[in-house]
Amino acid sequence: MSDFYENVFEIVRQIPPGRVTSYGAIARYLGTAGSSRMVGWAMNLSHHQQIYVPAHRVVNRNGLLTGKIHFGSPDEMRELLENEGVNVENDCVTAFARLFWDPMKELP
DNA sequence: ACGTTGACCTATA
């Protein structure tokens, strides 16, 4: 496992319940801004990780649940979020700006 | 080996 993926998983695990962040924010925090697609790949691998990675807390810049397809069922991601108190409407996180969790600010 | 494909983002028109 490369350091890049390990860092991605570690950040995603740090996301508090009920908060969300974006792929780009993680990429920027890792210093690989512009390579946000790699963060998406990392999420794909997150399923194979033995340690649970809350990939449902990572959405795109608009708060859209673009990755819901990659879960067991398309509704699983939405239910996981709502289970944590995050309201999802039309595959979009409501009050996304308010719930946004920026690793640049929240992590040392 | 090469072209295509993405859980994306930013910039320009």
Next chain:
DNA sequence: GTATAGGCCAACG
């Protein structure tokens, strides 16, 4: 305000 273009780089066929 939407639309298109370009960049990113690892996996897959």
